[in-house]
Amino acid sequence: MTEPLRLGIAGLGTVGVGVMRILQKEVDLLEARTGRRIVLNAISARSRAKDRGVDLSGYEWEDDPVTLARRDDIDIFVELMGGSDGPAKAATEAALDAGKDVVTANKAMMAINGQALAEQAERMGRVIRFEAAVAGGIPVIKSLCEGLAGNRITRILGVMNGTCNYILTRMQSAKLTYEEAFEEANQLGFLEADPQLDVGGIDAGHKLALLASVAFGTQVDFAGVELEGIGRITIEDINAAADMGFRIKLLGTSQMAEGGLEQRMAPCLVPATSPLGQLEGGTNMVVLEGDSVGQIVLRGAGAGEGPTASAVLSDICDIARGFRYPVFGQPAGSLIAATPSQSNTAAPFYLRFALQDRPGALAKVAAILGEAGVSIHRMRQYDHDGVAAPVLIVTHATPRAALDRAIAGMTATDVVDGEPVALRIEAV
Numbered sequence: 001m002t003e004p005l006r007l008g009i010a011g012l013g014t015v016g017v018g019v020m021r022i023l024q025k026e027v028d029l030l031e032a033r034t035g036r037r038i039v040l041n042a043i044s045a046r047s048r049a050k051d052r053g054v055d056l057s058g059y060e061w062e063d064d065p066v067t068l069a070r071r072d073d074i075d076i077f078v079e080l081m082g083g084s085d086g087p088a089k090a091a092t093e094a095a096l097d098a099g100k101d102v103v104t105a106n107k108a109m110m111a112i113n114g115q116a117l118a119e120q121a122e123r124m125g126r127v128i129r130f131e132a133a134v135a136g137g138i139p140v141i142k143s144l145c146e147g148l149a150g151n152r153i154t155r156i157l158g159v160m161n162g163t164c165n166y167i168l169t170r171m172q173s174a175k176l177t178y179e180e181a182f183e184e185a186n187q188l189g190f191l192e193a194d195p196q197l198d199v200g201g202i203d204a205g206h207k208l209a210l211l212a213s214v215a216f217g218t219q220v221d222f223a224g225v226e227l228e229g230i231g232r233i234t235i236e237d238i239n240a241a242a243d244m245g246f247r248i249k250l251l252g253t254s255q256m257a258e259g260g261l262e263q264r265m266a267p268c269l270v271p272a273t274s275p276l277g278q279l280e281g282g283t284n285m286v287v288l289e290g291d292s293v294g295q296i297v298l299r300g301a302g303a304g305e306g307p308t309a310s311a312v313l314s315d316i317c318d319i320a321r322g323f324r325y326p327v328f329g330q331p332a333g334s335l336i337a338a339t340p341s342q343s344n345t346a347a348p349f350y351l352r353f354a355l356q357d358r359p360g361a362l363a364k365v366a367a368i369l370g371e372a373g374v375s376i377h378r379m380r381q382y383d384h385d386g387v388a389a390p391v392l393i394v395t396h397a398t399p400r401a402a403l404d405r406a407i408a409g410m411t412a413t414d415v416v417d418g419e420p421v422a423l424r425i426e427a428v
């Protein structure tokens with residue numbers, strides 16, 4: 001008879017409790033599908049006394065997740081605490097060292113320490129699986145490693161932070177200000193403990209770095225992600241984009257270009273009628289492009305108890321079935337240290353700035369744009385009460401370097417107040 005597969009879970013919050021619920025409810029189904037009984041032996045969290053809405057009485061309790069990770073009666077250490085370093089990393093390292101496989105939902109830990117952990121796992125003959133770390137319930141790592149294994153991936157793009165998508169779509173549909181939509185997301189419990197992880201684009205940047213590693217066979221490089229959050233997006237940007245037939249999304253894109261690996265997570269304009277433009281609320285969407293398959297689109301819940309636990313269970317079931325492959329889809333030693341490259345592929349840009357309302361001001365800006373090689377496609381100036389008028393410009397396709405020269409010039413003049421907001425218009 002096949003031995004049961006024994007789990008230890010550290011972290012009994014939203015995701016940990018979700019995993020426990022599926023394990024308790026679907027024990028027979030999981031055995032029928034994997035051929036092994038999957039049993040939870042031990043658990044850990046900060047507070048033993050907290051009521052978590054699930055029965056914890058049948059499991060061994062450990063106060064210290066590192067002790068849990070080393071227990072003799074577990075085969076898989078399931079890390080669901082979070083945090084790039086600290087207890088999550090210490091316990092993951094301890095588990096690998098003790099010969100356990102690891103399943104985690106922790107994008108921060110994998111994006112920052114993934115290469116070292118993958119090397120350790122391989123030295124120990126163990127695997128780390130992290131499907132839940134990217135886009136919650138969407139099986140995107142599996143799609144890249146398995147379904148698209150015969151392709152060279154040419155580009156990945158997507159909306160990978162549900163909180164930002166919720167805020168941006170509420171600004172659009174309910175005409176809320178950024179601050180009002182942020183507060184609504186907060187009331188609904190969407191925000192990470194440190195909201196900057198969401199609205200600063202960091203959480204989504206972690207996910208993009210993980211996807212890029214698997215897609216392009218590179219060492220995960222979060223530091224190489226060009227990051228910009230959604231904090232400067234105003235209701236005026238949302239409305240102006242809508243007037244022109246666009247929506248604003250926090251969009252991640254990555255491709256291997258001649259200059260190196262491009263990874264960018266920033267607010268962009270996408271056509272309102274495109275699948276990404278129509279993505280509402282907290283939903284995620286990842287678009288994968290392969291040389292043979294063409295484009296495929298994956299859409300679903302990027303967070304929450306059920307969807308994230310579903311992804312954790314998928315990894316556990318793979319290990320139960322004996323289905324093992326290297327952490328980032330190919331041996332850690334074969335992953336290349338790619339040169340990070342700023343994306344300079346020409347694209348149209350949306351520019352918003354406050355222009356002093358006096359003779360010659362617009363001519364000065366037009367001259368700066370012209371000297372930088374940036375050509376104006378459309379322009380609008382709005383009415384105003386004060387001394388500076390909001391001006392919107394859509395450029396013809398221009399390399400980012402040329403736009404940056406123009407922005408530096410505009411910021412240095414005495415006719416533009418503050419720094420212009422520049423958003424790429426992405427063809428999707």
Ligand code: NDP
Nearest residue numbers: 011012013014015045046047080081082087105106303304
């Ligand atoms: P929660 O904050 O809900 O839960 C975290 C859990 O970890 C809590 O049970 C907490 O204990 C426990 N914990 C924290 N520090 C320690 C420690 N030092 N020792 C033992 N236990 C500790 O987090 P989530 O469930 O939301 O997230 C877990 C992981 O999943 C994170 O990496 C997150 O990024 C990732 N993730 C989450 C998603 C989601 O929708 N929530 C989606 C995708 C990924 P206690 O309860 O006693 O305080």
Ligand code: HSE
Nearest residue numbers: 160161162163302303
């Ligand atoms: N904070 C994330 C989001 C959920 O809003 O998508 C966890 O990945």
